[in-house]
Amino acid sequence: MSQLDAAINPARLNSKRTQAQFKLHPEDFVVTERLDVADDGEGEHQWLWIRKRGANTQFVARQLARFADTSPKNVSYAGLKDRNAVTEQWFSVQLPGQETLDWQQLNNEEFQVLKVIRRQKKLKLGLHEANQFKIRLRDVADKGLFEQNWNSLVTDGTLNYFGPQRFGHDQNNLTRGFEWLRAGGSNKRVKKPEQSRLLSSVRSFLFNQIASSRYQQYGFETLAGDCVMLSGSQSVFHVEQWDDELKQRLTTGDIQLTAGQPGWVSKPLISGEAEQFETDCVSPWADIIDCLASKKVKASRRAMRLKPTDPELCWDGSDAVIYFELPKGSFATACISELIDLSVTENDEDSVE
Structure with a gap:
């Protein structure tokens, strides 16, 4: 598997997954915005x-x-x-x-x-708090394996990947984003309304690469120089060295490990071991990151782990009907991919966000 494919279809916590039908009908995927x-x-x-x-x-x-x-x-x-x-x-x-x-x-x-x-005020992008899901997975082949993976998802969560929808049909958004940036990122070559989509695709790819590599090498262990996120406010802060109190906060879920979405940095949020690891992860795309920085696309951090809240599993014959809630910006497909073999071939809409 190429590095490109590995970041688009990255490592999962559950190595064995069963088969099921996903999104056979629109009613199989019900989303309610919470605001x-x-x-x-x-x-x-x-x-x-x-x-x-x-x-x-x-x-x-x-x-x-x-x-x-x-x-x-x-x-x-x-x-x-x-x-x-x-x-x-x-x-x-x-x-x-x-x-x-x-x-x-x-x-x-x-x-x-x-x-x-x-x-009195307009609705702003990202104002919502979360999305609630009701998903029907039809004709589950192995109920026992499905329930085992469901329990693992509820307990341990999954990696907070951007879903393959973000990269477009046949990875077209990602491919075009790379080509455009390597050609200088001219505003004349790509119109502004499309630039956001291409930049988002490229940065999502780089995040997936970092998160997948870190999980495979370290799991959810800490590194000196990490940047962590407060679970409530989603504000971030730098951890030069981990102490027992911070590790306990990580265990209880008060704070979360993060991985980077590279770009322009005014003040580094990671250092030491964590910084070196992320730099090594994305070194094959150093030229792309330089382009992002030159365009003043701000670097950001995203939580590495995603845990669904209010989870519920019901069986309707051989169909699994699952309920859960995810914070805004997270992909339901990240959770579904822990339960069944999932290949998203449709360009559904870049995400549920």
Whole structure:
């Protein structure tokens, strides 16, 4: 397996996984965005709670803009949700000085407006807290192995990988991202709306490479110079040397190990052994990282481990129906890949985030 393939289909905690049918129907993958909002009763932002089936988030946003006769820039959402699924999420449309529109006129087989409220502020990207999942895996071949892996996932979690959806059909986003950056990253060659997707794909690949290599070499053991993340606020801090108190906080889940998404760094967040390890991991792509830095794409940290909350497993004949919640920005496929052999070939939508 090449280094490219290894980062796109990286190491798993469970080496043996059973077979099952995944996403045979949109109803097999149900996602509900968790975001608590209150109705201000007034304001220029009309917020819509929408259920969609077989449609991606950006498509729905365009339909809302067209109906309201406004620019797509005035339509906002907290995160992208899968196309081949049934999902519920918030959208907001900025319409100064207008009465609440009759949004139900838009209802169709692909999406329905379930609720409308007025607010003073727009919906910002990443504002949601989490995503709740109900997933049906059909015709599970080995129930015993599935339950064993499920229990492992609930107890130990998995690696917080970016899913293969992020890299596009046949890794096209990733390939184009590499080519574009190695050609100098010109704004003329790739339009700005597409740049974000290509940069995200490249940095996601590098994170997967670091996280996979570190787990294979060290598991979830600590390294001097680590950067850790507070589980609640997701703020990060540098650990020059680990002491017993910090290790206990790691054990209880108060803090988490992180891996890097390389880019421009104003103040390094890792040092020593951890820094050397990550540098060695991504050395084959040093030229790419230099390009990211030259474009002032800020380096960031992402939690290495992903543990689903509120997990539940139910059997419906040979079908496993699983429920869990993940923090925003995490991929359900990272969890599913610990349970069954999973090959994502569709470009569903870059993620559920």
